Amino acid sequence: EELKFASFTPPFHTINASVIEKLNADLSAATNGDLTVRGYHGGELGAGPAEQYIRVLQGAADMSWGLPGYTSSQFGKTMISELPGAIPEDMPGYEALWRAYDKHLSQEFPGTKPLALWTSEPNIFIMRNKVIRTPADLAGLKIRVAGTTAAEVAKALGATPVQMPASQIYNAMQTGLIDGVITGASTLTDFKLDEVADALTLGAPLGRLAFYTVLNRGTYDGLSKDQKAALDAASGAGLSKSAEDAWLETATAALKIARADSANKVIELTDAEKASFAEAVSGVVEAYVDSVDGAATQAAMQGK
Amino acid sequence: MLSVIRKLADGLIALSAAIGALGLIVEVIILLADVIGRAFGAPIYGSQDMITMTMVIVVFGAMALCDREGGHISVDLFERSYPALLNRLIDIFSAVLGAVIFVGIAYAVNESAKLSVMLNLSTNLLRLPKAWFQNGLSIFALLTAAGMALRAIELTLSGRDIRKGDTAKGDTA
Amino acid sequence: MSASMIGFIGILVMFALLILRVPVALTMFSVGFVGITILDSSRSAMSLLASETFTLASSPELVVIPLFILMGNVASATGMSRKLYDAAYAVIGQLRGGLASATVIGCGGFAALSGSSVASALTMGKVALGQMDRFKYNTKLSTGVVAAGGTLGILIPPSTGFVIFAILTEQSIGRLFLAGVLPGIMLLLLFILVITVICWFRPEFGPAGPATSWRNKGKALLGAGPIVSVILLTIGGIYSGLFSPVEASAVGAGVVILVGFFTRTLSVKALWLAARDSVVTTATVMLILIAAHMINPFMALSHIPTAVGELLSGMGLGVTGTLILILAIYLVLGCFLEGFAMLVLTLPIFFPIIMALGIDPIWFGVLTVLTLEMGLISPPVGINVFIVKSVAPNVPLGDIFRGVLPFWLMMVLAVALLMFFPQIVLFLPNTMLG
Numbered sequence: 001e002e003l004k005f006a007s008f009t010p011p012f013h014t015i016n017a018s019v020i021e022k023l024n025a026d027l028s029a030a031t032n033g034d035l036t037v038r039g040y041h042g043g044e045l046g047a048g049p050a051e052q053y054i055r056v057l058q059g060a061a062d063m064s065w066g067l068p069g070y071t072s073s074q075f076g077k078t079m080i081s082e083l084p085g086a087i088p089e090d091m092p093g094y095e096a097l098w099r100a101y102d103k104h105l106s107q108e109f110p111g112t113k114p115l116a117l118w119t120s121e122p123n124i125f126i127m128r129n130k131v132i133r134t135p136a137d138l139a140g141l142k143i144r145v146a147g148t149t150a151a152e153v154a155k156a157l158g159a160t161p162v163q164m165p166a167s168q169i170y171n172a173m174q175t176g177l178i179d180g181v182i183t184g185a186s187t188l189t190d191f192k193l194d195e196v197a198d199a200l201t202l203g204a205p206l207g208r209l210a211f212y213t214v215l216n217r218g219t220y221d222g223l224s225k226d227q228k229a230a231l232d233a234a235s236g237a238g239l240s241k242s243a244e245d246a247w248l249e250t251a252t253a254a255l256k257i258a259r260a261d262s263a264n265k266v267i268e269l270t271d272a273e274k275a276s277f278a279e280a281v282s283g284v285v286e287a288y289v290d291s292v293d294g295a296a297t298q299a300a301m302q303g304k
Numbered sequence: 305m306l307s308v309i310r311k312l313a314d315g316l317i318a319l320s321a322a323i324g325a326l327g328l329i330v331e332v333i334i335l336l337a338d339v340i341g342r343a344f345g346a347p348i349y350g351s352q353d354m355i356t357m358t359m360v361i362v363v364f365g366a367m368a369l370c371d372r373e374g375g376h377i378s379v380d381l382f383e384r385s386y387p388a389l390l391n392r393l394i395d396i397f398s399a400v401l402g403a404v405i406f407v408g409i410a411y412a413v414n415e416s417a418k419l420s421v422m423l424n425l426s427t428n429l430l431r432l433p434k435a436w437f438q439n440g441l442s443i444f445a446l447l448t449a450a451g452m453a454l455r456a457i458e459l460t461l462s463g464r465d466i467r468k469g470d471t472a473k474g475d476t477a
Numbered sequence: 478m479s480a481s482m483i484g485f486i487g488i489l490v491m492f493a494l495l496i497l498r499v500p501v502a503l504t505m506f507s508v509g510f511v512g513i514t515i516l517d518s519s520r521s522a523m524s525l526l527a528s529e530t531f532t533l534a535s536s537p538e539l540v541v542i543p544l545f546i547l548m549g550n551v552a553s554a555t556g557m558s559r560k561l562y563d564a565a566y567a568v569i570g571q572l573r574g575g576l577a578s579a580t581v582i583g584c585g586g587f588a589a590l591s592g593s594s595v596a597s598a599l600t601m602g603k604v605a606l607g608q609m610d611r612f613k614y615n616t617k618l619s620t621g622v623v624a625a626g627g628t629l630g631i632l633i634p635p636s637t638g639f640v641i642f643a644i645l646t647e648q649s650i651g652r653l654f655l656a657g658v659l660p661g662i663m664l665l666l667l668f669i670l671v672i673t674v675i676c677w678f679r680p681e682f683g684p685a686g687p688a689t690s691w692r693n694k695g696k697a698l699l700g701a702g703p704i705v706s707v708i709l710l711t712i713g714g715i716y717s718g719l720f721s722p723v724e725a726s727a728v729g730a731g732v733v734i735l736v737g738f739f740t741r742t743l744s745v746k747a748l749w750l751a752a753r754d755s756v757v758t759t760a761t762v763m764l765i766l767i768a769a770h771m772i773n774p775f776m777a778l779s780h781i782p783t784a785v786g787e788l789l790s791g792m793g794l795g796v797t798g799t800l801i802l803i804l805a806i807y808l809v810l811g812c813f814l815e816g817f818a819m820l821v822l823t824l825p826i827f828f829p830i831i832m833a834l835g836i837d838p839i840w841f842g843v844l845t846v847l848t849l850e851m852g853l854i855s856p857p858v859g860i861n862v863f864i865v866k867s868v869a870p871n872v873p874l875g876d877i878f879r880g881v882l883p884f885w886l887m888m889v890l891a892v893a894l895l896m897f898f899p900q901i902v903l904f905l906p907n908t909m910l911g
């Protein structure tokens with residue numbers, strides 16, 4: 001049996017080797033080629049990253065990956081993992097997510113079996129013509145945001161949050177429509193932002209992005225006992241770690257390229273500078289956790 | 305009887321298109337206000353949410369009127385070389401097919417709307433429920449389907465093609 | 478039966494239904510839906526029908542379509558289009574086909590503010606077609622000019638085509654944008670050349686007007702001031718970062734409306750009629766775009782692109798052979814696939830072959846986008862031809878396809894020129910970006 005994995009990104013994207021091909025290799029090996037995975041890239045099985053979860057739930061694809069942030073209303077508690085400082089900086093995001101999954105997050109994934117849950121590299125400031133060292137440097141700057149919490153973070157820092165599709169960021173930065181974005185370093189290569197950005201600020205607590213890979217529940221229930229066992233073994237923390245490590249690697253590589261380019265200013269904040277950002281955004285984190293009644297979820301993520 | 309239904313249908317079709325046209329004007333206002341506000345550091349919060357959801361109304365509001373006026377494009381390269389009966393059969397077939405497809409769209413989108421409710425889906429900033437707009441799309445699609453079905457009946461029973469009537473701007477060449 | 482075979486049969490059925498005059502969108506919906514049902518399941522087809530419909534109908538990028546249509550309609554309702562063409566007529570109307578050439582230049586200018594060929598053809602169609610009618614231009618020529626001229630929208634930056642190409646192939650967007658400039662201007666000149674040749678042999682296609690005095694030329698130009706200012710303001714606003722190319726459509730429409738109210742050339746009723754007409758055209762265009770997206774998953778499930786790719790890399794052709802073959806495949810695919818859908822399906826397969834042969838990716842990108850443009854105007858599924866048809870419902874589709882043919886041939890010539898002289902593509906990006 002061949003399982004269809006729908007992806008909205010091109011085949012060279014980080015997801016392919018770390019999740020799609022890995023799943024295919026592990027399942028093929030464990031079932032002697034009885035169960036395989038085939039990737040459909042670039043939105044071949046349907047356009048729009050916001051529809052990824054529905055696509056699996058309705059069975060247009062057996063599996064898919066996506067960002068809870070695109071449909072944040074569905075993932076109220078999962079989104080806590082994206083908040084600045086919600087998970088300690090040195091703690092892997094996938095560990096935090098899986099720790100909270102059974103008790104707190106599973107109801108946000110109806111009709112599917114999550115195969116992997118992970119988070120990205122930390123968000124940074126990716127700017128053009130503006131250098132950020134303190135929250136005051138952001139006053140009045142137009143910053144592209146993806147969702148509610150990011151918008152609140154930008155506002156708390158004194159910036160003007162601007163909503164726009166990811167595909168338009170490049171052009172908007174080039175013309176000065178926005179001064180920058182708050183997102184992970186991997187977008188430097190994924191969305192070609194390295195061509196238009198010239199100042200990066202690392203180390204501010206700006207949160208990170210969360211991701212999921214899910215399998216249609218009916219597809220899973222229809223598998224043989226051996227196939228299910230193979231799938232259980234190939235998914236979960238191991239697959240999530242593979243994805244998270246790959247994301248971090250992509251980000252590290254993108255940052256290395258950015259540092260090598262003398263046209264770029266790369267700023268590493270000191271601990272004191274970090275603290276001023278942390279203080280500015282702390283209210284946002286508390287307000288969000290309260291709004292989703294997520295104190296226990298956050299504690300579970302932190303392993304408390 | 306048929307003419308009464310036609311009158312009623314035309315009324316609903318006009319109303320639906322008016323909602324779409326209103327949506328379009330609203331789009332212009334929101335986008336302009338957003339651009340101007342942003343220049344002064346105060347863009348409209350959630351403008352993209354409003355723009356994308358209003359867009360659904362703009363795209364589907366006039367779908368029925370579009371069919372009513374013969375706006376759906378076909379490859380008319382060989383129309384004149386086909387016998388009249390074949391052309392009429394094709395017109396009836398297309399109208400029936402269109403009705404089936406639009407019922408399909410209405411049904412499929414409505415099924416998705418149920419999932420949207422289950423998953424609590426809404427736009428990211430303003431939390432506008434996705435199901436509202438999916439249901440709106442379904443209603444517009446059903447009206448389009450009804451218009452197409454009525455056209456098929458008229459074509460079959462009386463041979464009248466509403467698209468070639470006085471108000472039609474369709475291809476009469 | 479193999480998946481590829483089913484895909485192939487699906488394409489044939491699509492051709493048959495189109496020739497039988499079944500509306501284009503309905504044809505693509507049916508073939509896509511049935512194809513997905515056979516290759517996967519009806520559950521999957523239903524799901525895609527729902528998600529593709531809603532995703533495209535709520536796409537933040539496609540909002541330019543209704544807004545630019547509105548801008549074109551209001552420009553016509555207020556008489557701005559009329560004045561624009563009065564000015565063009567006064568300046569170059571005494572040349573045979575002068576207005577057609579002016580329209581091509583207008584298309585080039587509009588391409589500088591729109592990233593989409595569909596939006597370009599729609600707006601220019603709304604503005605130009607009625608005006609060329611007024612001056613007794615042949616409808617084959619006028620619709621052909623707009624359909625072909627509109628395709629410049631994705632060659633001259635900003636361009637959605639280049640953005641999609643860049644993201645699918647990890648290439649530089651900036652480099653591709655620059656690379657499109659000279660080929661865009663070259664194609665624009667080739668279009669003017671072919672208009673001149675057509676009207677040389679068939680003067681009645683673009684009748685020459687009377688010579689006008691400098692005074693009258695000046696007066697006519699002044700009359701075109703408002704609409705020209707709107708266009709310049711919109712382009713200026715994009716490049717100075719005041720608004721995005723998407724927002725430019727709303728700014729353009731909004732400013733045209735305000736100018737209309739201010740100069741009392743637009744009544745509330747006229748605006749309402751323009752808006753109503755705009756949403757009808759929007760329905761036509763968007764339904765075709767949505768339906769085209771149902772073909773995409775069907776083709777992906779048929780694995781035809783993969784099969785073609787394997788065949789291609791197994792043939793061991795050289796650089797030129799492979800390049801010509803790939804472009805030929807794009808030409809054929811362009812006959813029944815929507816352009817961007819085609820990129821998504823094929824680039825992941827073709828691009829590695831191109832890289833393995835050491836072909837310059839930027840050069841290949843421009844050739845690809847140019848070939849994509851040809852697909853936009855080639856029968857039977859020529860999206861830009863449908864667009865023009867939606868704006869000029871009384872012109873038979875066959876006439877538009879015939880009218881487009883000379884321009885299509887110029888595109889073949891342009892592809893050949895770029896194949897022989899890659900410098901035309903690479904000069905700007907290499908000198909400006911190193």
Ligand code: NA
Pocket residue numbers: 587588589590591592593629630631632633634635636
């Ligand atoms: Na353009």
Ligand code: NA
Pocket residue numbers: 811812813814851852853854855856857858859860
């Ligand atoms: Na075509």
